[in-house]
Amino acid sequence: xxxxxxxxxxxxxxxxxxxxxxxxxxxxxxxxxxxxxxxxxxxxxxxxxxxxxxxxxxxxxxxxxxxxxxxxxxxxxxxxxxxxxxxxxxxxxxxxxxxxxxxxxxxxxxxxxxxxxxxxxxxxxxxxxxxxxxxxxxxxxxxxxxxxxxxxxxxxxxxxxxxxxxxxxxxxxxxxxxxxxxxxxxxxxxxxxxxxxxxxxxxxxxxxxxxxxxxxxxxxxxxxxxxxxxxxxxxxxxxxxxxxxxxxxxxxxxxxxxxxxxxxxxxxxxxxxxxxxxxxxxxxxxxxxxxxxxxxxxxxxxxxx
Amino acid sequence: xxxxxxxxxxxxxxxxxxxxxxxxxxxxxxxxxxxxxxxxxxxxxxxxxxxxxxxxxxxxxxxxxxxxxxxxxxxxxxxxxxxxxxxxxxxxxxxxxxxxxxxxxxxxxxxxxxxxxxxxxxxxxxxxxxxxxxxxxxxxxxxxxxxxxxxxxxxxxxxxxxxxxxxxxxxxxxxxxxxxxxxxxxxxxxxxxxxxxxxxxxxxxxxxxxxxxxxxxxxxxxxxxxxxxxxxxxxxxxxxxxxxxxxxxxxxxxxxxxxxxxxxxxxxxxxxxxxxxxxxxxxxxxxxxxxxx
Numbered sequence: 001x002x003x004x005x006x007x008x009x010x011x012x013x014x015x016x017x018x019x020x021x022x023x024x025x026x027x028x029x030x031x032x033x034x035x036x037x038x039x040x041x042x043x044x045x046x047x048x049x050x051x052x053x054x055x056x057x058x059x060x061x062x063x064x065x066x067x068x069x070x071x072x073x074x075x076x077x078x079x080x081x082x083x084x085x086x087x088x089x090x091x092x093x094x095x096x097x098x099x100x101x102x103x104x105x106x107x108x109x110x111x112x113x114x115x116x117x118x119x120x121x122x123x124x125x126x127x128x129x130x131x132x133x134x135x136x137x138x139x140x141x142x143x144x145x146x147x148x149x150x151x152x153x154x155x156x157x158x159x160x161x162x163x164x165x166x167x168x169x170x171x172x173x174x175x176x177x178x179x180x181x182x183x184x185x186x187x188x189x190x191x192x193x194x195x196x197x198x199x200x201x202x203x204x205x206x207x208x209x210x211x212x213x214x215x216x217x218x219x220x221x222x223x224x225x226x227x228x229x230x231x232x233x234x235x236x237x238x239x240x241x242x243x244x245x246x247x248x249x250x251x252x253x254x255x256x257x258x259x260x261x262x263x264x265x266x267x268x269x270x271x272x273x274x275x276x277x278x279x280x281x282x283x284x285x286x287x288x289x290x291x292x293x294x295x296x297x298x299x300x301x302x303x304x305x
Numbered sequence: 306x307x308x309x310x311x312x313x314x315x316x317x318x319x320x321x322x323x324x325x326x327x328x329x330x331x332x333x334x335x336x337x338x339x340x341x342x343x344x345x346x347x348x349x350x351x352x353x354x355x356x357x358x359x360x361x362x363x364x365x366x367x368x369x370x371x372x373x374x375x376x377x378x379x380x381x382x383x384x385x386x387x388x389x390x391x392x393x394x395x396x397x398x399x400x401x402x403x404x405x406x407x408x409x410x411x412x413x414x415x416x417x418x419x420x421x422x423x424x425x426x427x428x429x430x431x432x433x434x435x436x437x438x439x440x441x442x443x444x445x446x447x448x449x450x451x452x453x454x455x456x457x458x459x460x461x462x463x464x465x466x467x468x469x470x471x472x473x474x475x476x477x478x479x480x481x482x483x484x485x486x487x488x489x490x491x492x493x494x495x496x497x498x499x500x501x502x503x504x505x506x507x508x509x510x511x512x513x514x515x516x517x518x519x520x521x522x523x524x525x526x527x528x529x530x531x532x533x534x535x536x537x538x539x540x541x542x543x544x545x546x547x548x549x550x551x552x553x554x555x556x557x558x559x560x561x562x563x564x565x566x567x568x569x570x571x572x573x574x575x576x577x578x579x580x581x582x583x584x585x586x587x588x589x590x591x592x593x594x595x596x597x598x
Contacts, residue, residue, distance in 0.1 A: 011437075014434050014437075015437045015441050018434050018435055018437070018438035021438075026450060026451055027454050029451065029454060029455050030454070030456070136579070136586075137575075137579065139582060140526070140575050140579040140582050141571075141575045141578075142530055142533055142537075142550075142553075142571060142575070145553060145567070145570075145571030145575070148553065148556065148557050148560065148571065149567075149568070149571065152560055152567070152568075156560055156561055156564070163560075239444065240444075242443040242446060243443035243445025244445065246445055246446055246449050246538075247445065247534045247538060251557065258446075261446075261450065262540075264453075265449070265540065266539075270454065273450050273453060273454065276446075277442060277450045280442065280443055280446040281438075281441045281442040281443070284441055285441050
C-alpha cells in the first residue's frame with residue numbers, strides 16, 4: 001500500500017507541476033502581464049521600467065523558473081489593489097469557501113444517498129420517478145438561478161432568511177442549499193445506478209435466499225458495495241462544486257475565494273487570479289488523493305500495483 | 306470498408322426508428338428544434354426591439370398578472386425592454402456558443418485521443434499528464450480565470466470553452482483506441498500496407514464515432530451553462546448583445562420588485578439544457594449502452 005501511495009504522490013507532483021505551467025501561461029495568453037493591467041496613468045518609459053523590474057523582458061522559461069520558485073514558497077506576488085501579498089488574501093478567503101463547500105457536500109450526501117438507494121430499491125415506482133426526475137432536472141438547472149429563486153422565495157417573499165453576506169449561520173443556509181442540491185442531483189443518479197448494479201449481483205440473491213431481512217440486505221450488503229463508485233463520483237463532483245462556488249458566492253455576496261477572484265478580475269489584479277486558480281486546483285487534487293488512499297481502507301480487495 | 310462504418314449506417318436507421326418510440330428522446334429533439342429555429346429566425350419573430358430602451362414601459366409585469374397588458378407577454382426589464390424578445394434574441398448566443406465551442410473541442414480532443422491512443426509512448430504520457438492538469442482545475446474556475454485575463458467577447462468565449470473542453474474526448478477516445486488497435490482488422494489493414502493516417506481515419510475513427518456523438522451532445526449542455534455563468538459574472542458576451550446569463554444578472558439586481566426579470570431567462574436555460582440532456586441520454590442508450598454510468 002505504501003508503494004501505491006508513493007506512486008500517487010509522484011503522479012500528483014507531476015500534475016501540480018503542469019498546473020503551475022498552466023497558471024503561469026494563462027496570464028500570458030495576451031502578451032505579458034502588463035498588457036492586461038490598467039496602466040493608463042503610466043508613460044511608456046515607466047511601463048518599460050516596470051517590465052524590466054518584474055523580469056518580463058527575460059525569456060519565458062526564465063520567468064517561469066522565477067514564478068515557480070516563488071510559488072513553492074507560497075509567494076504569488078503582491079496584489080496591486082490591496083498592496084498585500086496575494087497569498088495572504090487568498091488564505092483569508094479560503095476558509096469561507098471551504099465552509100460553503102463542506103456544508104454543500106453534507107447537504108448533497110444527505111439528500112442523494114437515501115434518494116438514490118430508494119430509487120434503486122423501488123425501481124420504477126413513484127419515488128424512483130421523483131428521484132430520477134430530480135437528478136435530471138438538477139443537472140440542467142444553472143445553480144446561480146436556483147440561488148436567485150431561493151432569494152426571491154425566502155428573502156423577498158417570505159422574509160425568512162437573509163439574502164446576502166456571511167454574518168450569521170443563517171446566511172450559510174441558502175448558498176449551501178443552492179450548491180448542495182446541484183451536487184445531490186448528480187450524486188443521486190450515480191448512487192441509483194451503482195445500487196442497481198450491486199442489487200443484481202449473486203451475493204445479494206444469496207443474502208436474500210438465506211432469509212435475511214430486506215433492510216439488512218440493502219444496507220449491510222448492497223449499499224456498502226455500492227458506496228465505492230459513489231465515493232469516486234463524490235470526489236470528482238467536488239470539482240463541479242468548487243467551480244459552482246465561484247458563481248454562487250457572487251449571487252449571495254459570500255466572502256469566499258471565488259468572489260475574491262471575480263473581484264480581482266474586475267480590477268485586473270492578476271496575482272490574485274493566479275493564486276486563486278492554484279489553490280482551487282490544489283484543494284481538488286488533495287481531496288482526490290485523500291479519496292484514493294481512503295479506498296485502500298474502504299475496500300481491502302483493491303490491490304494497487 | 307471498416308466494419309464500423311456499416312454498423313454506423315445500420316445504427317442510423319435504428320436511430321430514426323427509435324426516436325418515435327422514446328418519449329424522452331422525442332421531447333429532447335422537439336426542444337432542440339424549437340430552440341434552434343427560434344435562434345435562426347430571431348430577428349424576424351421578436352415582438353419589440355430587444356435592445357432599445359423604452360423608459361415609459363419600465364418594469365411592466367407579465368401579461369397574465371393583474372393590471373398589465375399583453376403588449377409585453379413576459380414583462381419588461383429595468384430599461385423597459387421586452388423580456389420575451391430578449392429571450393428570443395438571447396437564444397442565438399447560447400446556440401452559437403454551444404455548437405461552435407463543441408466543434409472546436411471535439412475536433413481537438415478526438416485528434417489528440419486518436420493519436421495518443423494509437424501511438425502509446427512518451428507523447429501519450431505527456432498528453433495524459435496535461436489532461437490530468439486540465440481535470441485538476443475545476444472547469445468553471447479555469448474558464449472564469451482565462452476569460453478574466455483574456456477579456457470578454459463572443460469569439461473569445463467560444464475559443465476558451467473550445468480549448469478547455471477537449472479533455473473528455475481525448476480521455477475516452479484514447480481508451481477506446483488502445484483497445485481497437487489490437488483488433489484483427491487493424492492488424493490486417495497494417496499488413497496490407499495502409500499508412501497510419503489512413504488507418505486512423507478510415508478504420509479507427511468510424512468505430513469511436515458513437516462515443517464522440519454522445520460526449521459532444523452532453524458537452525453542448527455544459528458549454529451553454531458555462532457561457533451563461535460567464536455572462537452572469539459579466540465576463541461573457543457583452544451588451545448590447547443579449548445573453549440569458551446577462552439577463553439573469555440584471556434580474557438579480559432587481560429581485561426586490563420584479564421577479565420576472567430573473568425567472569424567465571433561468572427557465573429558458575433550464576429547458577434548453579434539459580432538452581440537450583434528454584437528447585444525449587437517449588442517444589447514449591441507442592448508440593452505445595456501455596457509456597451508461
